[in-house]
Amino acid sequence: MKIATFNVNGINGRLPVLLRWLGEAVPDVVCLQELKAAHEKFPATALEQAGYGAVWQGQKSWNGVAILARGREPVLTRRALPGGDDDHHSRYIEAAVNGVLIGCAYVPNGNPAPGPKFDYKLRWLDRLIAYAAELLATGAPVILAGDFNVMPTEIDVYKPERWVDDALFRPEVRAAFHELLAQGWTDALRKLHPNERIYTFWDYFRNAWGRNAGLRLDHLLLSPSIADRLRMAGVDREVRGWEHASDHAPAWITLAEQGRDAGQVGKISTGRPRPRLTRLRRQP
Template sequence: MKIATFNVNGINGRLPVLLKWLNECEPDVVCLQELKAPNEKFPADELERAGYGAVWHGQKSWNGVAILARDMVPIETRRGLPGEPGDNHSRYIEAAIDGIVIGCIYLPNGNPAPGAKFDYKLRWFERLTAYAAELLALEVPVVLAGDYNVMPTDLDVYAPERWRDDALFRPEVRTAFHELVAQGWIDALRHLHPDERVYTFWKYFRNAFARDAGLRIDHFLVSPALARGLNQAKVDRTVRGWDHASDHAPAWIELNKSK
């Protein structure tokens, strides 16, 4: 099973890019972030014609997450994280697909830091960590995929010294990520590429993509049972170079469920 994550940075404006990539990559499951579209503007018909059923949690102009499944409609199991009833940001959706629970995550950016946005990011991380522990306790196959807006280590950023005070790299955020992983999750891409500089995001400014001045902020956390069947973890970085591309490249993992 090939499971992908892709921050599309506006699903309707970049729909041709998404459809082209779906046709070329043929993932079985896709977690999308930053839809930047209300629920009624989600392009469900176009995706269905491309062979994908979907569940989505939209929001006008900002945020938004969705899960696609090839040749089936995902069974939605949760919309939004528990723990803060007043939080109306569309940042988490979850579905069951072929016996696996898929959580799609768009964690807050948190800048400027310190400040209210950074505080919200840390609270959101705490809520995610608490809920992830509940998922692990169920002892079912789980993948938590998406844009975590964190570079866990110096290896995940092209120039660590320039990012020390950024909300994506501050020690509080990296600590939160490591505490989440320490529950028993496997960081799939880093597990298979322990010493490589692998990036998933390049800014639009200062020719970042051509210089390979990137960040690894899109992650797959895989529950222990699934990790035994982890075959591949890759980034389709060429997509970042397409016309009208997102500033993220899609990433994917391949699981052999029979192991």
């Protein structure tokens, strides 16, 4: 099972890039962030023709998150992070796919810091930490994936000394991320590549891509009940070099097949196969 996260930075404007990558990488599940499209403008038909069912939460011009599943329809379980009745940003969506609960997150940027946007980011992270603890308590297989807008350590950022005052790298934000991990989540990319400089984002300015002046902002976190199935993890960094690409590249993991009864762990339903997608090309 291959699960990916990809901040598309405008799904309709970069739809050809997304469709090309889906056709080449053939992920089973994809978490998308920064749709930058109203809910009714989500390109569900084009994605269905590419073989993917989807659930999404759009927002005009900003934010927006989605979960895609190859050859089936994700079972929607949540459209927003708990604890924010006055927060109308589309930053979290959750669905069950093939016995695994997938949470797709787009954490606020938080700049400038300090300031109201930074305070909002910290409150949002507090809500995520609280909810993540509830998810772990179920014992279910869970993956939290998305653009967390944090570089957890100095190895995750090119020239960290230039980022000390940025909301993506401030001590409060990194501490919140490590508090999340301390609950028992596994940072999949770092687990398999503990000492490598791995980036998922390169700014459009100052030739950041050409200089490999990147940041690791996109993460896949695994609950203990699924972490032992982790086999591979990586970043499709070449996608960042494609024409009209997002400033992020897709990050992905592969998991070993679940046991016969693994789909019953916790109380999560598996995704329902979509009859009209049954003739699609399957991953070898």
